[in-house]
Structures are given as structure tokens and as C-alpha cells.
Amino acid sequence: GLAALLSTAAHADLTGKVIGFSQIGSESGWRAAETSVTKSEAEKRGIDLKFADAQQKQENQIKAIRGFIAQGVDAILVAPVVSTGWDEVLGEAKEANIPVVLLDRGVDASADLYLTGVASDQVKEGAVAGKWLIDTVAGKDCSVVELEGTVGSSPAINRKKGFDDAVGATANIKVIRSQTGDFTRAKGKEVMEGFLKAEGGGKGICAVYAHNDDMAVGAIQAIKDAGLKPGSDILVVSIDGVPDIFSAMVAGEANATVELTPNMAGPAFDALDAYLNGGTAPEKAIITESKLFTQADDPQGEYDRRKGLGY
Numbered sequence: 001g002l003a004a005l006l007s008t009a010a011h012a013d014l015t016g017k018v019i020g021f022s023q024i025g026s027e028s029g030w031r032a033a034e035t036s037v038t039k040s041e042a043e044k045r046g047i048d049l050k051f052a053d054a055q056q057k058q059e060n061q062i063k064a065i066r067g068f069i070a071q072g073v074d075a076i077l078v079a080p081v082v083s084t085g086w087d088e089v090l091g092e093a094k095e096a097n098i099p100v101v102l103l104d105r106g107v108d109a110s111a112d113l114y115l116t117g118v119a120s121d122q123v124k125e126g127a128v129a130g131k132w133l134i135d136t137v138a139g140k141d142c143s144v145v146e147l148e149g150t151v152g153s154s155p156a157i158n159r160k161k162g163f164d165d166a167v168g169a170t171a172n173i174k175v176i177r178s179q180t181g182d183f184t185r186a187k188g189k190e191v192m193e194g195f196l197k198a199e200g201g202g203k204g205i206c207a208v209y210a211h212n213d214d215m216a217v218g219a220i221q222a223i224k225d226a227g228l229k230p231g232s233d234i235l236v237v238s239i240d241g242v243p244d245i246f247s248a249m250v251a252g253e254a255n256a257t258v259e260l261t262p263n264m265a266g267p268a269f270d271a272l273d274a275y276l277n278g279g280t281a282p283e284k285a286i287i288t289e290s291k292l293f294t295q296a297d298d299p300q301g302e303y304d305r306r307k308g309l310g311y
């Protein structure tokens with residue numbers, strides 16, 4: 001009867017499920033937003049979320065995942081800091097029949113070791129940034145410096161590939177220096193300072209491509225400290241679409257960003273709902289949108305809009 005129907009309906013969701021989340025850390029504004037959005041998405045679904053911050057260390061993530069397995073959680077979310085070294089611990093989760101969903105980064109492990117992943121097409125993000133620069137410099141010679149993400153992470157590998165392949169096909173744009181800034185503002189500033197010193201104060205640098213906005217914001221500070229104008233003397237293009245890159249655009253100090261949604265958990269929880277309650281697993285990875293924003297796209301409005309989105 002109705003009671004039976006209601007009781008099955010009540011279970012066609014994740015109410016009361018215990019889900020562990022091994023988060024990388026809080027290295028960037030985007031990462032902090034992903035954490036707050038994940039917590040609010042869990043709250044909305046009545047999930048008991050167990051949160052573990054790894055301070056960017058893979059061994060802390062592996063420890064946290066082992067803790068979740070010992071606790072007998074219903075599912076595990078992992079944002080994998082680097083793409084290698086996961087086979088063993090993912091095998092242990094599989095042994096324990098605990099589904100794993102990857103968020104925002106990929107792993108080299110075989111796909112049968114996790115239920116699915118929710119991430120952007122990171123090669124495409126690099127290509128979109130590259131195409132923006134190609135269109136913007138319109139055939140003029142342009143020496144670019146590149147601030148790479150965390151060494152060995154899938155976004156750093158893929159965003160480098162997408163951008164370098166795009167600009168590598170032109171005769172006028174050349175990547176003259178490339179170094180990791182570990183996705184942080186501080187490191188991005190420090191590495192950009194090094195690039196400027198190595199390039200005669202930056203006169204020969206036409207653009208900086210940063211694998212995330214936080215490193216771009218650090219680079220903007222370094223460019224200003226060197227007496228140059230970011231956004232005009234040196235073009236600034238990056239990825240994430242965090243509020244602070246839009247306020248830099250309003251000030252004319254940044255030029256373009258490729259948006260990355262901080263809401264990877266919503267699709268992840270939907271996939272877990274279908275799997276735990278209906279036994280169905282999504283076909284393959286769940287790919288989120290990559291949209292270009294420039295100074296022409298109402299940056300103040302975009303800043304205001306994001307302030308309400310968990311940033």
C-alpha cells in the first residue's frame with residue numbers, strides 16, 4: 001500500500017548514507033569552493049559526510065581512504081592530488097564493496113577500480129585558453145610564460161597539453177618558460193617573479209598562461225611589482241573562473257578565464273544514488289562544461305553571481 005510505496009520512495013535517495021570525502025586541501029579559491037559546495041550538496045541529500053583534508057599530500061589521502069573503509073562507509077569521494085599511486089587503495093575499497101567516485105582530477109588506475117569520475121575536459125580547457133590567445137594576438141609574435149599546476153596532477157598534464165598543442169601549431173606564439181606554481185597564489189607570484197627577472201624585467205613577455213586563476217592572481221601582483229601593467233603589457237589567461245579573476249578583469253588586470261564548476265559533488269551524488277538504490281552505474285566519466293569568459297562578458301556581474309555560489 002501507500003506506506004510501502006513511501007518507504008521505498010524514501011530509500012530512492014541518499015538519506016542517512018555515510019559518505020567519506022578525501023579532499024586534496026585548500027590550495028586555491030576553487031578548491032575551497034568545491035569543499036563548501038560538496039558539504040551543502042550532502043546536507044541537501046541528508047548524507048552524513050565524513051570530510052578529510054590531506055594538505056596536498058597523497059599519503060594523507062590514502063590514510064583517509066583506509067579510514068573510511070575501516071569505518072564501513074557507504075561510498076567514498078576522492079579528489080586525487082596526483083594521477084599515479086592509487087591502484088592498491090582503490091583495490092582495497094573495491095574488495096570492501098565500497099563505490100568510489102573521483103572528483104575534478106583523474107587517475108592512471110584502471111577504470112574498474114572506481115565507479116565513475118566527475119571532471120572537466122582539461123585538455124579542452126588548455127585548448128580554449130590557447131585559442132583565445134591565438135585570436136587575441138592575431139598573428140603578432142608573442143612569447144608566453146606558463147605557470148603549471150601541481151606536478152603529476154591530471155589538470156597540470158592535460159592543461160599543458162591542450163595549450164601547448166594549440167599554440168604550437170602557430171608560427172608566432174612560443175612558450176618560452178614553463179614551471180609549476182603548484183596551483184597556489186604565493187607560488188604563482190614567486191615563479192612569475194623568476195620569469196620576469198630571467199626575461200630582462202619582462203619586456204619580452206607578451207602573455208602568461210596559468211593553469212588556474214590563483215596562480216594568475218599571484219602573477220598579476222608580480223607583474224605590477226615589476227612596474228608593468230598586467231592585462232595590457234602582459235596578457236593574463238587562466239582557468240577556474242573564481243571571483244577574484246573577475247575583479248581583476250574589472251580592473252583591466254586579467255583578460256580571460258575558462259570556467260570550472262565547483263559543483264562536482266552534485267553529479268557524483270546522483271551517480272551514487274542511481275548505483276546504491278538502483279544498481280546502475282554511469283557509462284563513463286561525467287564531463288563538466290568549460291566556458292570562456294573575457295572582459296567583454298560583464299565581469300562585475302560574473303563576480304557578483306559567483307559570490308553566491310559557495311566561493
Ligand code: GYE
Nearest residue numbers: 028030104105155183212
Ligand atoms: O583548477 C585548481 C585546483 O583539480 C581541476 O585544482 C582542479 C584544479 C583547479 O587547485 O584551482
